[in-house]
Amino acid sequence: MSPRHDPRLIQANIALFKGERLEAQRLLDEYYQAHKDRRHEPLILWLDAQTRATREERLEGLRLLVHSASSENPYARLARLALADEAEYERRLSPPRRTFARLPLEAWSFIGMLLLAVLLTGGLVLLLGRGEEADAAGIPLTQTALVQALPTRTPQPDRSVAVIPEEFTLRYDGGLLQVAAIEDGSQRVIDDGQNVPLLPVPGARFYALRLLFECRQAICNEPPQAALTLRLDDLSVIPRRDGVRLEGTTAMQPVALGRATSAWVVFEIPVSGVVAYLEVRPHTAPRTDPPAVILLDRGP
Secondary structure, eight states: OOOGGHHHHHHHHHHTTTTHHHHHHHHHHHHHHHGGGGTTTTTHHHHHHHSSSSSSHHHHHHHHHHSOOOOOHHHHHHHHHHHHHHHHHHHHSOOOOOOGGGOHHHHHHHHHHHHHHHHHHHHHHHHHHTTBBBOSSOBHHHHHEEEEEEEEOOOOOOOOOOOOOOGGGEEETTTEEEEEEEEEEEEEEETTTTTOBBOOOEEEEEEEEEEEEOOOSEESSSTTSSEEEEEEEEEEEEEEOEEEEEETOOOOOEETTTOOEEEEEEEETTOOEEEEEEEEEEEEEEEOOOOOOEEEEOOO
């Protein structure tokens, strides 16, 4: 039996979809006992990486998959994309610092003027602070009040759950679209223009999908070459939110035939809403044709 059709792996994927990592790991352990020779197959390595407890362990599992599987394997490609997203996220959090030795002459002149202004301001503060009440360290309170700590921004948690893309796949004229991960109740949504965190309206939550798109035409200038909407179980239709993204991620890039791109798309749905499926309406399809769908609610 192919690993994809083993009931334990199917149940493990459903457990991951529900956020039940321990249950998914238990099912994987049962599979290992029955098929010890398949422990290093790409699908098994992918599921194993997703069931690990910490972010660092999951990244280690993805690296093992990349090094173990063929470069053309779909799970290895998915792991490379996930690792690239993580690297980009780290880069945005910790931008490279420029060394003083490489600063141009104009910059050194500006720094000199800035230091002179600071010294003059400090002297003025000391003169004005004579006779004023001092704090416990002996520094005048006027001077202490001038020292302000810059606010720091704490990264929001990654609450995404990976799924097996082959089970969430749709083919149409423009290309091949797959769902690779789902983040229900995302707290990482930011404004794409101003790069500031966003909150859903009262009574709503953000629902994000990580999509993989492979171009199947000459040039795909607007991947995924389709309009995307969510359909809830009460038949409500939710359009995709434009101008937003998840912190540390980028939008899909134009690609040519056979090339792939990946990105998160965000929807805003009611807190009590239950997502049924993703509707995909290709740009080339007649407006009278019903949209194609990817089922998202797999149920128990």
